[in-house]
Amino acid sequence: TGTLYIVATPIGNLDDITHRAVKVLREVDIIAAEDTRHSQKLLQHWEIATRMTSLHDHNEGQRAKQLIEQIHSGLTVALISDAGTPLISDPGYSLVNQCREAGIQVIPLPGACAAIAALCASGLPTDQFRFNGFLPVKQVAKQAALEKLTAEKATTVFYESPRRVVSTLEAIVSVLGAERKVSLAKEITKTFETFYHNTAGEVLAWLLADDNHQRGEFVLMIEGVVVDMADLPEESLALLKSLMSELP
Numbered sequence: 001t002g003t004l005y006i007v008a009t010p011i012g013n014l015d016d017i018t019h020r021a022v023k024v025l026r027e028v029d030i031i032a033a034e035d036t037r038h039s040q041k042l043l044q045h046w047e048i049a050t051r052m053t054s055l056h057d058h059n060e061g062q063r064a065k066q067l068i069e070q071i072h073s074g075l076t077v078a079l080i081s082d083a084g085t086p087l088i089s090d091p092g093y094s095l096v097n098q099c100r101e102a103g104i105q106v107i108p109l110p111g112a113c114a115a116i117a118a119l120c121a122s123g124l125p126t127d128q129f130r131f132n133g134f135l136p137v138k139q140v141a142k143q144a145a146l147e148k149l150t151a152e153k154a155t156t157v158f159y160e161s162p163r164r165v166v167s168t169l170e171a172i173v174s175v176l177g178a179e180r181k182v183s184l185a186k187e188i189t190k191t192f193e194t195f196y197h198n199t200a201g202e203v204l205a206w207l208l209a210d211d212n213h214q215r216g217e218f219v220l221m222i223e224g225v226v227v228d229m230a231d232l233p234e235e236s237l238a239l240l241k242s243l244m245s246e247l248p
């Protein structure tokens with residue numbers, strides 16, 4: 001049997017691909033790409049002549065079956081997505097899951113991921129974070145998702161589209177308050193890369209101040225709530241102490 005490689009590709013700057021990724025993409029029998037036309041640019045740039053097939057949200061079930069048969073017959077396959085790491089808010093879960101079930105070797109080739117790039121340069125705590133992908137589009141569901149973060153201590157990382165970034169900031173202000181700290185990372189590794197960190201109210205004002213601020217690709221990070229013992233009222237502290245003394 002062959003092997004399935006999960007290969008990270010750049011999130012903007014075409015140089016953000018590893019030597020190993022280029023080598024593997026040249027050597028495999030088939031590259032399964034989310035959008036073959038989009039990925040053609042990357043393959044041309046790195047002189048990769050491997051045959052491509054498409055694997056996207058709408059054909060993943062069927063295509064996964066075919067690919068697994070091909071891998072069983074001895075072919076090697078590399079999965080890539082339009083940008084960054086496959087499966088991270090991108091197709092591939094069903095394929096990898098079925099490969100594992102079928103006993104096929106799955107090898108990751110690590111590389112760019114917008115969430116991790118944004119987080120590590122944001123200045124927000126990184127010891128605990130949650131990746132939440134895209135927020136729901138519908139306003140009611142979006143608010144419900146944000147309500148879960150009222151007492152969240154970890155940094156929460158979201159992907160956001162330029163069409164919805166303003167309405168999402170409005171929802172954050174209304175659900176979590178204008179003072180909650182937010183970081184926006186925009187166009188990472190591209191010409192207009194920008195990081196902006198401020199209160200939710202100020203970040204919303206910044207977006208509204210200039211249409212250009214709303215363009216591009218965004219990673220949105222919401223800082224966790226910081227509980228400072230000194231801020232707690234006397235009674236709460238006393239209660240906390242007596243509760244803790246009861247613990248085994």
Ligand code: SAM
Nearest residue numbers: 011084085088113114159160187188217218219
């Ligand atoms: N699999 C990708 C990864 O590993 O980052 C993410 C794919 S998801 C469909 C696309 C979203 O990722 C965009 O809407 C945006 O939120 C984020 N994103 C991708 N590239 C980005 C970049 N260069 N700068 C900021 N955000 C980016």
